[in-house]
Amino acid sequence: MGFLADQAGISGDTPEYTQIDIGVLIIGAGAAGARTAIELSQQGVEDLLVIGKRSHGDAHTTWARGGVNGALGTHDPEDDWTIHAADTLNEGHFINDSDKVEAVAKQMPDRLRELDEWGMEFSRTEDGNIDQRYFGAQSFRRTAFAGDHTGESMLNTLVERAQDLNVPYRENVMITKLLTDANQIYGAVGFDMDTGDFLLFNTGAIVLAAGGYSAIYNRHSSRDDENNGDGPALAYDAGASLMDMEFVQFHPTGMAVDETDSEWSQWSGRLVTEAVRGEGGRLYNANGERFMERYSPKQMELDARDVVARAIAKEIEEGRGTENGGVYLDISHKEEEFIQERLPRMYERFASLGVNLAKEPVEVAPTSHYGMGGVVVDNSGETEIDGLYAIGETMAGVHGANRLGGNSLAETLAFGTITGAHLAENEPTPGIVPSEIRQSEAKSHFNELNTLADQSGQHSVMDVYEEIQEAMWEHGGLLREGESIERGLSKLSAIEEKFGQMDIGKITSRTFEFAVDVAFMLTSAKAVLISAQERTESRGAHHRLDYTDTAPKWQQNICIQQENGGMQVDTSSVSPPSKSVQEALDAGYELDYHQLE
Template identity: 55%
Template sequence: MATSPPIETVTTDVLIIGAGAAGLRTSIELAEKGIDCLVLGKRDHGDAHTIWAAGGINASLGSLDPEDRWEIHAADTFNEGHLVNDATAVELLCQRAPERIRELDAWGIDFNRTDDGTINQRYFGAQSFRRTCFVGDRTGKALMETLVQKAMTLNVPYRQNLYITDLVVDDGRATGAVGFDMETGRPVAFDADAVVIAAGGHTSLFRRSSSRPDENTGDAQALAFRAGVSLRDMEFVQFHPTGKVHPEEEAGHLVTEAVRGEGGRLYNAEGERFMERYSPNQMELDARDVVARAIEQEVREGRGTENDAVLLDISHRDDAYIHERLPRMVEEFAEQGVDITKEPMEVAPTAHYAMGGIEVNFETGQTAVDGLYAVGECTTGVHGANRLGGNSLVETIVFGQITGQHIAETLSTRPHTPLSEAQVREYVAAQDHLAASEGTHTPEEIMTHLRNLMWDHAGILRNEDSLLTGLHQLQQLQEAARDLDVQADRTTLRYENAQNVRSMLITAETILRGALERTESRGAHARTDYPDKDPAWKQNIRCVPTGNGGMDVAIHAVDAPSAPVQRAIDEEHELDYHHLE
């Protein structure tokens, strides 16, 4: 392979890696305060994973349930997170969510309305009140369109189809990043006074995932880890109860929780409404981990369909109501020949969301590396052991605003550190080396084996023997990845996958090590050899980089909620599912 073309160098005050809702909201805050920033995306601008979030976005507005308040929203978030959440993160999220929702409303998002014109809110799993605002079942898409339009009015610059391979850290300070243009193949170096990682999660590490196969491959987490930042709570991966089963190319794609929020019912292949056995009070709207494990149990005990799935039925609702509230689901299943107003959908659990990720100070967005920030799903702390449905979208806009504001207020106090030319040349040479590699194993082969490994050994149900087997197989894959066969330039999918493999192997190891360390079942982490929650494990697990690819595991206690939130927890609010009947 020929060496790379000349390196393009770009200078900006703030570099934002990730062009979804978290990155865009950060950029909007910076632009409104007159700070020069640049947003980078791996795909066309506006085509971010945010658009796949369908069901809604949480805030204690009290449109339908005026007794709701932010402290109860926080209590629900802690309870769903099994009390290992970051207390500061949860309380900031729930306090500021209403303001951010009203801001979106003012910016033109087309929220569904009640008869009196207020923002409508729907039930969502494990929530005590109706607090999930929505735009039909395309809330994420509507949010992205609103943020893109707002950023355009502020002339926020962006680069699309740009892949970041490495962060540049000089004497403990982030000074920029190195990547390549996916259309031209040209390597690009970015010189910045602050860098924000907003590049999503890592659920594409699993065989069945609600992500596109080339998204959420752990890029953000691996970038931070290689830069010296710890990853925390990586064992907590949320498996959404309802993913598509077919067609094959869409297996795992999300069937929104809004279907159950609007009264959808789950049945096994024998026609039993099986959630009555597992959660007679909250039924289909219990926590996602509870419903996902129930489905897994039904399938393991032989009551699933021939596709190892169950049936989700909304057909008892009025046809017009279904078309109004779930238009995207109606359309998508109609393309498969399924009329959801008359027949059930076949669904099975799918890897959906990463609760674990990059450690940050949520009051600032700052990581342990000076000048390096992180926002959104790539971080950890808000959701604890399991994410409350509807909290992911609001996390992006709450902490995007907070992080952008902090950077804007402190940037002028930071001395500029020029980008290290030696480090840039080293990273570009590594790109050249990867592109030219003539080995035995293709990136696609490694990715397929890794996804099967993670589903089989770190999936919905885990145990020590399986996790140890998974770690052993991962070590074999790590060795195989040193002998990659790429022989492709930077504009190819083969080369992109080779870069993805770098990230996926690091992130997978942190998940397996965290899951092996946590000898209990808590939230989305379910161990058949330790089936009970252990009060002694109300702690967080950190994977700490030791240099040269090594990692240590450390444990630390969680902070307690504030007194007002603890009172709300003690009040034991709970959804009465039967309002929907």
């Protein structure tokens, strides 16, 4: 939100605000934030606070349905953490941070057993073990699940555990700026979304667990008020670096619907979980051809997400798409009872729309789903700014060029535990926000927000919001090209000029919230396009029509830093995996889809 002062101006006396002193402030109440808080509490840290933009337990985690990875070996005892790490590196096209990958893979069997002990209602085998299913590009059945509502069940379990530990929580608070001198974190400022009161959090440490940036696209699997790039934008504005922002995962199977039908249109782009394909769902084009036989005869519908998404896009582009611009996903060859048991939420969703998933196919097409990039952090989750941490989808490093399905929930649990334990080692206490930062950063920002509220203008906030999404889908979407990316950057610059001319309601209004989101989205969107322009190759989820090959010289990460008011591009090298993981890579484990048949 750094450009607000230029756009909106600062006027009047500083508004009143409430100061809250807290040792550790956790921004984000999904799985990553909850698991961090649990770890802190279990290790005796009491001076912490979790804040969220929504009511308690209402976070994007609940929309992660298919499962969570961990090498338990329920069905495939030869699986282990090294193979999980190898699959993750393969899927990430070897620009992942290998230390972070291995940290997640090593932890996950224990994290899954821990959830089980805390009462998570996992689906189970006949002998009572945690069941595991196939997921795309995984060598073995490694994805533990609770029907097709894994994220919801997992977050409910974490929230209940946090409540048992009396973890303090405050809901309906939006953070709009972090207070730093670019070297150390001092606090954060924001507002109470119910009352409009301004808040200053004086902290010893901040954990950003605020989600990703997939909703900067107009077709996405999130709700419109989440994954707008809050976390990366807040960190970047504070002086932290971003990395891998060009890598946006377009999930193959978002709902493709009749946009003129009000009942269906609200579901456009929403995820049809990979679990449907993991349980045997098949993809067909409008000609009735099972087209993945042409693109990936061995792994079929369970090839990597980027491979399946581009295959679907090609089928549509070449005229073999369905009436609503998608392809068909069909699991009707399975028994209805099986579908109701293994995919209950999907079955219920489509039943509510008059479609029986057990008897007819549904239309799907790629949708923006996950940002592999985010904030640069070390192995404890800390940024280059002392006391500022980023975890979950806000951080970069684990997923590389493409995320392995089932690894997003795994990352939240693993790094929530790692970061919580690291913070607990020397329990942060509230410091004192230096007077110059209080004046130049906090008070001036409150004036910016105050000026933004009730701003009159010629542009609707939602029109500007949607312009960003449309520009990103057109110029930074599934298929990219240099000249188009340049046009996208020009469009973002023009959209930014409209910020000070938007018509915005009072601070408790939805238009004010979305105006703040517009600022976050512009930062994240520019970082995506600048990084995409720099990477002159195709790798994983980043596909350039003008550079279709993968270039060995680009086996490195693209980083974005602030410099002279603009985004400066730099690169960093990737580290090699450990000997044991390299051995797993050399062994060449690979999923064979036909094991399902």
